[in-house]
Amino acid sequence: MLRYKKAERWFKERRVKFQSVDLIRFGLSGKEFDSVLRAVGGIDNLIDWDNKSEIVTQLKYTEDKIAKEDKVFDHPEIMKTPIVRNGKTATVGFCPEVWSKWE
Secondary structure: OHHHHHHHHHHHHOOOOOOOOOHHHHOOOHHHHHHHHHHHOOHHHHEOOOOOOHHHHHHHOOOOHHHHHHHHHHOHHHEOOOEEEEOOEEEEOOOHHHHHHHO
């Protein structure tokens, strides 16, 4: 949640329009999820490995890429946030160095 607030403040300070979506409540559509996966370089980059949930612990020992993707899609609370999209590009986590190039 802290990273999300930092990102929100970063965009507001620069008067960059943004739309936020509650991932826990609404998740991502399948198409959006696939788009983010491609943009960030795969499922391992989307998972918040610092999350202490049992699901993340299980994923550390899962080799099957499809099984990982399905689990993360079903449990958006284990995604690294914020997920920031700009067209076909996207970042996960607090990445102002990338966002500033988008302005």
